[in-house]
Amino acid sequence: MPNANLRTLIAALLLLVIAGLFLAAPWLGSRATILMVTQAVILACFAMAYNVLLGQTGLLSFGPAVYFGIGAFSALYAVNGISSGQLPLPLELVPLLAGGAGLVAALVFGLISLRSGQIAFAMITMGLAELTHVFAMVFPSVFGGERGVSIDRMVENTLTGWGYGRPDEIYWLVLFWAVLSIATLAWLTRTPLGRLANAVRDNEQRVAFLGYSPARIRYLQFALSGLFSGLAGGLFALTYEIANADIFGLQTSAGVLIAAYVGGIGSVFGPALGAIVVTLLEFRLARATEAWLLYYGLIFMGIVMFAPQGLWGLLTGVPTAIGREGFAVWLTQRLKGLALLLPGFVGGVLIVEMSSHRANAYDPHLPMHLLGLDAFSPLNWVLALGLVAVSAALLLARRRQAGRRRRDGLTAGAALAGGAE
Amino acid sequence: MEYLAFALVNGLLYGMLLFMLASGLTLIFSMMGVLNFAHGSFYMLGAYFAYQIGAMGSFWVALFVAPVLVGVIGMAVERYGLRVVHKHGHVAELLFTFGLAYLIEEVVLMVWGRQPMPYRVPEALNFPLFTLGEVSFSAYRGFMFLIALAIFVVLIVILRKTRLGMLVQAALSHPDVLWSLGHDVPRLFMLVFGGGVALAGLAGVIGGNFLITEPGMAHHVGTILFVIVVIGGLGSLAGAFIASVGIGILQTLMVAYDLRLADVLVPGLAESGYRGPFQEITTMTLANLGPVMPYLLLVVLMALRPRGLLGKRDH
């Protein structure tokens, strides 16, 4: 099929561009940029590990933070051990140890989490995450309380001889492990276990009737996910040289879940793409607006509702759509859609920004940064609400029209003609 | 003795409040197959709305208006959100409600800020109803108890006596039957979702001033709620009731009794003066463990009985 080939080509190009950017990053950016890219790489590894469960096996976990956190803390203690000379391990291998810790934790917690069906699994992983979070808070002697546990990663025992004082040095170390993990995770999807996991996701019952144990498949996948989540946690600890009990919190789990889903859980590399996009958003949006977490949530909801295939699916689906509709039609459709949504988008941003200004600004009556608007002017509010209403009305009208056309098409026996808007 | 009695009564009260939430969650789950992650968020909205209405009008207006408002929002969420996501499956629905919880929290933060709200118990009910020994029982607790009890009774009557109740019951045991009865199932779903979250809103109205009204309340109550429905057995109303009251009483008792853990587990450990990793274990009390207890219970139960107390099915 030419479409499948084109899809693969696009995917390969995307990967190449991303890989090129990452290789060039240390020369392109400032210290802050390097840190941002490092974080993106770590989250990409974490999101891919998380997707072993969500996308590959169909298991929604609310507790990936547990394995990430355990990996991070074991890395912190390992580095402390290395600098005090008690642990004869080169710094570069610390992420492996963190992965091992994540694996052990997953092997233990997997026994409890996987005993019921999918929905109960989600709840139990969340219970376990809460349990670990509270546990970590109760024992400051181990997890450092509010201040956390910190390290100095500049140790004697290294393989490369680097000091790891410079951000680009740690970036290379992180990139090495993350790329190795991502490649391994991608490779794992092609093994018999990876294929059977997809089968379990689609139809657990049939897997059992084909002679496999779905429980065993899930358990193995859970363990693999724990291993690479732990490794990502170790990379996090090496980069930031500190962590406290909050690493086990729901924020961590929510972050990786959103990243993976936004990128696209149905594809192998989607979660990594999502991680990069989400990290960019986090750094750029957070600088631009107080309400960035709200936008972040809205983007997630938009993907859940209208594009469950995620960004990766949207991008690689473009050639198929163009091939089916022709470029001109495809482009006008997209432009039309944008025109419909634009007023609502502008209005929505105005509402959010004005509310946020009124709630958070030092003196809400001062004009806003955004166009110098007055957040208390009724005119501005009417304008914003009006813009949203325009978009809503246009969308509703289009849906009604499409619905009518579909009905007419069906009665005329020509459903196909009605489907092509 | 009075102390124990009060702890038990308070625990029961807390448990009843939890059941107001858990019952709605269970009904929604049983009928629609959606585990509403945002249930705690609707509880939070109820409390914030009640505070806002109370600040402008009175608590008694809020008592009626806030739950209705929450219910209407819930119906809109079902109609324009959940229904769209439904075709992508249960995991997508769960993710939708997860995103919703996230959004509601952000909106609350944006509108009302990070600080707890001064949402207070109404003056008219702010007096001791009776005093036993040294502790007194406030009239507002009595009022909460009445409301929770009334809801409980109304729920039973609806389930047992009305047509809607029969439908709900049928759906509890055989979820597929709904579609074959020729009812307007989408509308029924909208009503059930709206009704369920309105109950959560009501719990927020009467619980928010009694406990606390702050942005973290949704997450706090939400997680305990999931523990309750999993422990009780997904989809079982009776199980949810037992788990709600059980956890309510257990948590209250644990806070009430200042027992040192080390004395129970390893006699002499507390006096050993141990310093090092996990040294907190020597000074930890039962009250410290209160917040962990529901999750611990969940883990233990899952290891022993994965279906939950009264659970029959998973989906």
Next chain:
Amino acid sequence: MMARADRRPPLALELREVSKSFGAARIIPGVSLTVPAGEFHAVIGPNGAGKSTLFNLISGRFAPSSGQILLGGQPIEGRSPSVINRMGLSRSFQITNIFKNISVFENIRCALLGPMGAAYSFWRRASAWREITRETERLIEEIGLTARRDTIAGSLSYAEQRLLEVGMTIAGDASVLLLDEPMAGMNHNEIDQFSDFLRRIGEGRTVMMVEHDMNVVFTLADRISVLVYGELIATGTPAEIRQDQRVRDAYLGAEA
């Protein structure tokens, strides 16, 4: 034991007084049945006679309330579906039960990984097992879906999905096959083609099949069992069943 096996052909499947109740409802009061190796055995009966329940008991979806089920002489009652499958019994489903989001090729390969010794492996790529790939291609050709090899299973036509369903069931060379209404929902043309296919897969295997199409049943089956209200009222060759007065009264007569 040995002496008896010499006298009679070995039994592929044997049911001894198998019963099943759901609560107070006794769906199957007690069924005894023997299926010799290599037989094509059809089970017929009116709707609600308990045919699917019987298959669910044999294949391990439900445990029987009482009685024994022997597969090649080994008791299997109450074992899990995966264990029973590994002991040599494979089944298809009345409602198509495939992996909808992966390709035809992957569907068939998933069914073959276990039987050909690659289940749960995560240290080699699945494609590294050349013989599995070859066998997958061969099976896809056998069920006639070569042109649809890379199509996502969920987007196949209904008849193609039925073919895939049976293809997954025969993958891995189980000695006993249970086919639950393999032709449900097919038109005449498709049924004709499909019964040829079923005859071919029945060669060298023991097949037990529930089917409503009487033409298919009477041409394919070596022996037929008639199940009415959970009770076996007759078992015999097609000719015997056609003659049987009780069957005519209870079942065939009602339709004629």
